[in-house]
Amino acid sequence: MSALSSASASGRRLRAGRRSGVGVTRPGLVWAVPATVFFLLFAILPLVLVAVLSFTSWDGVSAPTFNGLDNWTKLLHDPVMTQSIWLTLVLTVAGVVVQTPVSILLGVWAAGHQRNRAVLSAIFFVPLLLSATAISVVWRAILDPNFGIPSEMTWLFGDGNLMGSQSGAIAVLTFVGMWQWTPMHALLYQGGARAIPQVLYQAAAIDGAGKVRQFLHITLPQLRNTMITSMILMLVGGLTTFDTVLILTQGGPGTDTTNSAYYMYQQAFKSFDFGSGSAIALVLVVVATLISLAVVRLSGYDKMRSTSEGL
Amino acid sequence: MKRRAFAVALGLSLATVGVTACSSGASAGGSNTIHVLVYGDASNKVEKQIVETFNKTSKVKVVLDTIPGADYQSKLNTIINTPQAPDIFFNWGGGSIQPYVKADLLLPLDDMIAADPGLKGNFLSSVFNTAVIDGKSYGIPMRGTQPVLLFNNKKVLADAGLSVPKTWDELLNAVTVLKGKGVTPFALGGGDQWPTLMWYEYVFDRVAGPELFQKALSGDKTAWESPESKKALGMLKQLVDAGAFGSNFDSVKFTDGGSPALLAKGKAAFELMGSWAYATQQDANPDFAKNDLGYSNFPAVADGKGDPADVVGNTNNFYSVLKKTKHPKEAAEFLKLMYSDEFVKAQLAIGNLPTTTNTEQFLSTAASPEYSKYQYDLVKAAPSFQLSWDQAYPPAATTPIHTAVQQFFSGKLDVDGFIKAMQALPAS
Incomplete structure (x- = not known):
């Protein structure tokens, strides 16, 4: 009896303790108000408005008029739209494929303690400090067919008509994107590589593993979560690539590099057809969300395990 | 209880934002x-x-x-x-x-x-x-x-023994001679797309007169498939295929100084451009503008309906x-x-x-x-x-026009494809 009562008393105490603990560690919902309001105002509300606009015809001047599914059926049969989704995916995948290996190598190298590492890293990170506009303008000049590098290296570039063909323009966009974004991802990998416990390398060295094996069997697996983070950033960035397209190719030649983000801009702010523009924007939101969800699911990012010392 | 407070707070802040937005709008427009x-x-x-x-x-x-x-x-x-x-x-x-x-x-x-x-x-x-x-x-x-003029590099023309072309045939002859000298006959900033459009505006005017475009603009889409329209497109195609613009014009822009530099440095002999090109050259290549920059009206086309004195532009x-x-x-x-x-x-x-x-x-x-x-x-x-076609049509037509003229020059659209693209333009 006494044992029972003491047990229940301790249980009560425990419960009471837990309750007070909740009060201390979990702030009330009111604290979430500022962030929530901003999110609702600047993300959800515009999204809803865009959804409504996608069912209207609006030139931005007269009042919007509802036109039912017109924008959507038009979009469904629009070869430029179909092509733009395909182009968006090509640019995104090319971005991931080209940027990932380069930034892993750079990042892991930058995580070491070699001579001149700090100086060289600082130089490598310069593109990160430049605006996308400046980068695009500079590369446009460097790649000018008559006065840029192509005119000096005709054995490689031929007549230098890089922006005049679809494959050339896509290659330029991918290359400039790599030049611009590799530093940021290298920075992520540098942080990730620095966090790998040295004991793993020491153990591997004792077992006779060389630099390459250490890289393949310790560094790469340990960078798994960093890779997923970096890839999601690349995917989202790739899907919304806009500024480089605007300045380097203007979606051209013709519509050959008109990706979805640029097509949205063109419809809404060049042709003043905000209805179609909104519909494209919604498609982009849905596609980007689906892809991000798929990556999170497939990679196991949602149940990410700690990679702390000793695994 | 807490949830309701949250909702109220949310509603209040939204309302406040809404009110401020309205009041700031009404204050504009002084008396x-x-x-x-x-x-x-x-x-x-x-x-x-x-x-x-x-x-x-x-x-x-x-x-x-x-x-x-x-x-x-x-x-x-x-x-x-x-x-x-x-x-x-x-x-x-x-x-x-x-x-x-x-x-x-x-x-x-x-x-x-x-x-x-x-x-x-x-x-x-x-x-x-x-x-x-x-x-x-x-x-x-x-x-x-801002009329569109045919600018030329006098020195390049003199070296090739050419004079300013007065007719389409002279222009075609100039293309052959200049190509033989290794000079691009016409600098073209195809990357900007609107410089390409200027060629259509003039050739259509010279072949069919200004009426064809006016007819098309007023909504009669058959104008685009008329024999004159097809003839003008055929002439443009012939020019492109003869290499009159070189092969990399789609990578060149006027707006970043690319095509004006081609003309000023003698890598090209002509450039069809708005009258502002004179000021552009004065600014970027003052010596060239002073000594060697020539200009003329667009040449006449034999049997064409358009008056050779017609101009296009802004x-x-x-x-x-x-x-x-x-x-x-x-x-x-x-x-x-x-x-x-x-x-x-x-x-x-x-x-x-x-x-x-x-x-x-x-x-x-x-x-x-x-x-x-x-x-x-x-x-x-x-x-x-x-008036330039892309300004004569409402803004919604600008992008389709630019895309079509670019694609016809690059060969992605044939004559029929171009006609279809122009017929699909939003009516005025």
Whole structure:
């Protein structure tokens, strides 16, 4: 009896303790108000408005008029739209494929303690400090067919008509994107590589593993979560690539590099057809969300395990 | 309980934001000012001067708002139907103001013209008519005219033993000779797309006369499949296939200095470009502009219906007045300054060519008198001055036009494909 009562008393105490603990560690919902309001105002509300606009015809001047599914059926049969989704995916995948290996190598190298590492890293990170506009303008000049590098290296570039063909323009966009974004991802990998416990390398060295094996069997697996983070950033960035397209190719030649983000801009702010523009924007939101969800699911990012010392 | 507090807080903050947004909107548009919105560039110097002149004597003051060029049309379109809208704004006439006329936002200027006939009579009519829509006048010319000319590098032509082509056959001959010398016959900033369009505008005019495009613009889409249209397209195709523009024109731009450099450095012999190219060359290659930059009208086409004196380009820029302005009288007084001697002299001094009837007497004061006189005589003698296609159509058609002209030059569209693309343009 006494044992029972003491047990229940301790249980009560425990419960009471837990309750007070909740009060201390979990702030009330009111604290979430500022962030929530901003999110609702600047993300959800515009999204809803865009959804409504996608069912209207609006030139931005007269009042919007509802036109039912017109924008959507038009979009469904629009070869430029179909092509733009395909182009968006090509640019995104090319971005991931080209940027990932380069930034892993750079990042892991930058995580070491070699001579001149700090100086060289600082130089490598310069593109990160430049605006996308400046980068695009500079590369446009460097790649000018008559006065840029192509005119000096005709054995490689031929007549230098890089922006005049679809494959050339896509290659330029991918290359400039790599030049611009590799530093940021290298920075992520540098942080990730620095966090790998040295004991793993020491153990591997004792077992006779060389630099390459250490890289393949310790560094790469340990960078798994960093890779997923970096890839999601690349995917989202790739899907919304806009500024480089605007300045380097203007979606051209013709519509050959008109990706979805640029097509949205063109419809809404060049042709003043905000209805179609909104519909494209919604498609982009849905596609980007689906892809991000798929990556999170497939990679196991949602149940990410700690990679702390000793695994 | 907490959840309700949260919801209330949310509702309150939303309401506050909504209220502030409204109040800030209503405060714009002062009572004793006229807001004038203009395209921001080097010409603003004159606009500022004219505004100062006006403000010296007027009780209602003009405030000049400049929007950096590339964003002008987007900004205007965003604010024109809001309380932030200006009273008077810069535009290109034609299709660029048509959506606003349709939305009943613009003030027809016919009453002003009835009170002061000079507001119409003091301007060259081929220019003034660009801003006449459905028989009503909506714009007063307020800058210089910009006809498209065939610029050339005199030195390159002399080295090749060529003279300026007067006919299409001479032009084709020049292409063959120049190609043999390893010179690109025509510099073309295809990356910008609108320089490519200029070739269509002239060839269509020379082959079919200005009527074909007017017919198409007014909604008769059969114009595009007429034999003249097909002939013009065939001639353009022949030119491209002969290598008249080289092979990498789609990677070259006028706007970043690419194609003007080709002409100035003698890598190309000609460039078809708006009259502003003269100022561009003066700025980037002063020696070339002074010694070797030549210019001529587009050559004639044998058996063509178009008058070889016709020109195409931007007729001028215009000031239009919004219907809801509180000061239409003062606006009219301000517009009258656009044919004043002071205005004409100031425009000429910065290299623009105004289109007033009194321009002629001041031509000798221009920055480059010879060039100004050439242009003025050309425009004055032109039976037709066709506004650039991408300005004649409403803004919604601009991108499809640019895409189609680019794709036809690059071979992605054939004649039928181009005709279909033009027939699919949104009707005016």
